[in-house]
Structures are given as C-alpha cells and as structure tokens.
Amino acid sequence: MSQRIFHHPVLGSMEERTALQFQFNGAVYTAYEGETIAGALLAAGVRTLRVHEETGAPRGIYCNIGHCYECRVHVDGIPTVRACMTLVTEGMCVTAGSVLPTPLKKGGHAK
Template sequence: MTKRIYNHPLLKNIETETVEMFYNHHPLTCHVGESVASCLLANDIRTIRHHEDDNSPRGIFCNIGHCFECRAEIDGKKNIRTCLTPVQEGMSVISGHSLPHDVREWSENHV
C-alpha cells in the first residue's frame, strides 16, 4: 500500500512516470525524480538499517544528507545515503542489517 498524495487542491494532479526498484529483493514502484528514501517512506518502510552498537532501527532523520542514518547498500555499494540517491529502474537496495561505522573501524585499525 502506497502512501502518496496524487491529488492536491493547489498542485492538482501530481502523478508522474514510475520506475521499479527492489528493496531487499521485493519490488517497489517509485516515481521518477524522487529519492530512494522518499520511495521507501511512501511504501511504508520506516526502518532502513539497524544501529551498529545496539541494533536499534534507523531510518530517515534529516533527509538532507547530513546525518547518515539512512545508509543502505545500493547496487552493491555499501553505506550510500538513500536520501541523496535518486531512484533508477531496476535499482537494488539491500538493508535490514547493521552497517559498519567507517570512522570507528579506521580508528581501531590505525591506533
């Protein structure tokens, strides 16, 4: 079930072209020009990853690329911010697991 506004009193008809992407191997319909995070939110997906330390759910927080909470694996590349990544036809987004914290891992390996 999608949670989108398709008709607005001021903006009128908002329908646009759609593409299909895959989130954890499940197809989702997204609108051309929207971010991966927006598509996930519209499809009622709130948890994009889990915290590295306590496994708590993480999702969209700032939605402007500052916080890194919305990171996921996109087309095989890890730690990509979904709020800054436009959807593309056939894109694969993998999540549901803790992602490594690059700064912490670098610090532990370079002490």
C-alpha cells in the first residue's frame, strides 16, 4: 500500500515519472525517478531504516534534510549513506546498519 501523494492541493499533480525498482533489506520496493531512498521507503510504509549500532534501538527518518544522520544506510555496499539525501537508482541495493560490537563494557571506560 503506497502512502505517496500523487496530487497535492498546493503543489499540484506529480508529473509522469519513471518507476524504478530497488531493494531494501532484501525486499523489492518501487520508487519514482527523482525520489530519495528515504522518501520511497516512507511512501511504502517503512519507518525503521537502521538500528542503533550499540543498543539495537530502531532509527528512522528524523530531520529529512541531511543534518542528523539518523537515516544512515548501506547502499550497494557503501556504508554511512544518508537515505534522505540519496536518489534511488534502478536496481540499487540498500541495507540497514546492524548492531556492532561495543569496545566498552556497560558503565565502564577504557583505561
């Protein structure tokens, strides 16, 4: 079910654009030419784009203007790509970040 807005009362109708297929975590999604990864996933109902590297807490789109880095994903094997600033291309493979091993024990500091 798409949550994409095709006709906006102020901005008008979305002109005819080419549909593109891309993958996110192994599932296939549709985006439209000129659409960001974050926009396409948001329209598809995806809210969690990655998890916090240490805690595993879900992270998603926060600022959507490239300042906060909460929407970091891996794109075609390249880590730390901002989904809100990256346009979808045909066949793009996007994956969420994963929990990484922490170098510090909980409550302690390295000496």
